[in-house]
Amino acid sequence: MTAAIYTLDQLCLAYPNSRSTGSVLALDQITLTISPDEVVGIIGPNGAGKSSLLQLLNGRYAPNSGRILLSGQPLQQQSAQALARQVATVAQISSAPQGLFCEQVAAMGLLPHKRWYEGTSAQDKQQVRLALQQVGLADKAQLRADTLSGGELQRLYIARALVQQATILLLDEPTNHLDVKYQHQVLQLLQGLNKTIICCLHDLNLAARYCHKLLLLENGRVRAYGTPHDVLRPALLQQVFGLPCVVSSQADYGWLQVTFIPELAHAKVGVPSPC
Amino acid sequence: MLKQLKPRQQALLWLLSGLLVLSLLFSLQIGSVAISWRELLLALTGQAVSEPLTQTIIWQIRLPRLLVAMLVGAGLAVAGAVLQNVSRNPLADPYLFGLMAGAGLGATIVSIVLPDQLISMALAAFLGALLAVLLVFIACMGNRLQKMEVTLLAGVAVSFMLSAISSFILYFAEPFAANRVIFWMMGSLSRTDWHSVALIAPAVMVLLVVALAVRRQLDALLLSDDSARSLGVNTQRLRLVLLLLTALVTACIVAQCGGIAFVGLMVPHMVRYFMGVTAVPLLLGSALFGAIFMMWVDNAARSLLAMQEIPLGVITSVLGSVFFLIILRRQLQQGG
Amino acid sequence: MRLLHSVSQLWLSGVILALLALPLALPLAAAPQRVISLAPHITELVYAVGAGEQLIAVSDYSDYPEAALGLPRVNSFAALNIEAILALKPDLVLAWRSGNPAQDLERLQQFGIQVAYSDPVMLDDIALELKQLGALLGHAQLGQQQAAAFQQRLTTLRKAYAHxxxxxxxxxxxxxxxxxxxxxxxxxxxxxxxxxxxxxxxxxxxxxxxxxxxxxxxxxxxxxxxxxxxxxxxxxxxxxxxxxxxxxxxxxxxxxxxxxxxxxxxxxxxxxxxxxxxxxxxxxx
Missing domain, CATH: 3.40.50.1980 (Nitrogenase molybdenum iron protein domain)
Incomplete structure (x- = not known):
């Protein structure tokens, strides 16, 4: 067994904007370890604390209690730049940057590795080109980023994270806005990177298919953490998502398929269900 | 750094540099005393001129004044570019902390309330500008400059507060003194000499060098704070340092030259239009274009009316607003 | 800040020096022949003491007597045109202490130009100014006469209306x-x-x-x-x-x-x- 890359011990995080202490916690007593080179999917209903957990893992928020170790070192003690060399984050897309070219956005990933007087070398440029190629944007390097579609933009940010050369990649809903083809392309790409990937995913089937491990959160607590086979149990999912479902195994390929069947219950509100 | 730029951007920068040198030479010739090109070149190269006065006029009056004009233009434009990128607010302006109102208050107090010549107007204006910055920073301490809108609004409030005090003092002042303060606030380079150059140059240089040193951080901020932070940028510290530096540069400029509106707001926008949004071309372009622009504004101020000067702020505002509207219009048409 | 400080120090010492030098230098020198007036009232006073011929430039609004209209203008209330003043090579500049910008006058003095001040505050000061200007410009006698005439007319007017x-x-x-x-x-x-x-x-x-x-x-x-x-x-x-x-x-x-x-x-x-x-x-x- 290799040493854990992340060790989370009794982590609690209050909502950053709430003033009263002891109110509802965004994350409550999270204890787990993440091993190198795993693809971990964080799943759970809206408001379960998926994004908050990512923000803890990249050092954006400090936990209110508990500790978090990155490669055995306390994460809070590392400088932002040192952290950025190890952890890259791809946030949910908000708006496109005005006036920047794709190449320039991807090249931002060089930032944590550069001192103020260092220029951009030919090698750096090659790296940027390669990253754009990997996400399928090689031909758009000279286009302005605000002309890209949502899916292209998502891939552009992944390219930036690749240029960042971190061993850990945190992604918040990387498949949002993507066509089916690109959903699979992006996840396959991530899978093949040989990096520790931690991503929030809405789509349980994509999660089941591409993640080594799944972390099921509900109301800031860990409900289950393990292989897809351990986590995706119909009874548990029904409890957490409030909808009855069946989990079938794709015998031909070996991955699980979750199908929610609202008709089986009196629940009215649907959760995104696979088509 | 320059090698990273696109050929078009490089060409534009060279063009601006050439224009800067030409403008400087040309501007040295403009003034109420006619000086021939031959005499100008002789005086510049330190050779004996038939008329010793020519030497004095060029070296003691025109050259320092033109250098200050360049530094003021470059300083305000770079400060504006930095602030706009750091705040992602296109309306950010070096006067955003109520600096002008603070400097105005300092000048008013020193020329009206205090006994004659206790401290110089420039020093008082500088202290007043710092007071304004301090007030804004105190007002914004809670949110640690994260929300630039709050900073901008606090600047507006401080601005009104300080100019109200100035107006109150001016109300009781003797009209000549009051007129002079008001004229001063409209901006003028007529008081500038080598001391002004020595005061402003280091501040402007430091701002430019620091801003270029954090060029990658500035570019990362263009996307969003979160995105910059995930690249290891300490956004709070970066903002604080840059806000303080721009405030310092602007305070130096205001103290020496009064209020010169619109340059810091407008020049970066025009440069962005031609050179793009990233830090290196934007900062270099703003510095060069600001310097050229200010030199010509000062030339106009010196020569439009015989024997009299027009306040600089008046000219920058007139030229600036018209040019600005034209560019806006073209952008709108291009946008569809 | 240190620079600012030293600048203001330099400036202050300049002012003190100028003040010290003024009474010493003026009476000894021959009457200045190239004089610039920086305020309309000074222009009028200069003509009144018969020194109008010595004026080579005047301020804006120096429109009396008519002879002054033909002279070049070198300043407004807001600023002096230092370049133009230097080019005219005056041997004396007559400034208005409360009307001309102090920094500009300071600058003139740095270029070695003699500056004398006028700053009448009360009616009686005008007589004094006539006397002093007359002396300064080499028309002491006419200055005295004008001062006396002014004072006398003032006294007559006062007597006539006081009660x-x-x-x-x-x-x-x-x-x-x-x-x-x-x-x-x-x-x-x-x-x-x-x-x-x-x-x-x-x-x-x-x-x-x-x-x-x-x-x-x-x-x-x-x-x-x-x-x-x-x-x-x-x-x-x-x-x-x-x-x-x-x-x-x-x-x-x-x-x-x-x-x-x-x-x-x-x-x-x-x-x-x-x-x-x-x-x-x-x-x-």
């Missing part, structure tokens, strides 16, 4: 906004010399902007206007003011009344005489 009944007057420097004079403003001095009560004598500052209400409450019996301005429509709105009811308006030449030159006494005489019809009328309290 007359005092009307309540409002000096309408402007009506939009309503502006008047008080304290040491020249017109306020003239009002006192001509034995009249300025209804805003108690205001703060030299050129206060009183409230319209206060004007109505204080019931002036005479309104004085520095020129024949188009203010008739304004005053017709307040027909109940005694001054308006009686059409008690006196107008003065603005150039006489704001410039500390010899013509100040013309203003005084015109004012005192203009007030004559309204002294001791029924509306007077």
């Amino acid at each position: 007359k009944p005092r009307p309540r007057v409002f000096y309408a420097m402007g009506v939009a906004p309503l502006t008047t004079v008080a304290n040491s403003a020249w017109p306020a001095q003239l009002l006192r010399e001509c034995a009249s009560d300025n209804i805003f004598a108690d205001a703060k500052g030299d050129y206060p902007q009183p409230l319209l209400e206060q004007l109505l409450v204080r019931q002036p019996t005479v309104i004085i206007q520095p020129q024949q301005a188009a203010t008739a429509a304004f005053w017709q709105r307040y027909p109940n003011l005694p001054a308006v009811k009686n059409q008690a308006f006196v107008s003065l030449n603005a150039d006489w009344v704001y410039r500390a030159g010899p013509r100040m006494l013309d203003a005084m005489q015109a004012l005192c005489e203009g007030l004559e019809p309204y002294r001791g009328s029924v509306d007077n309290i």
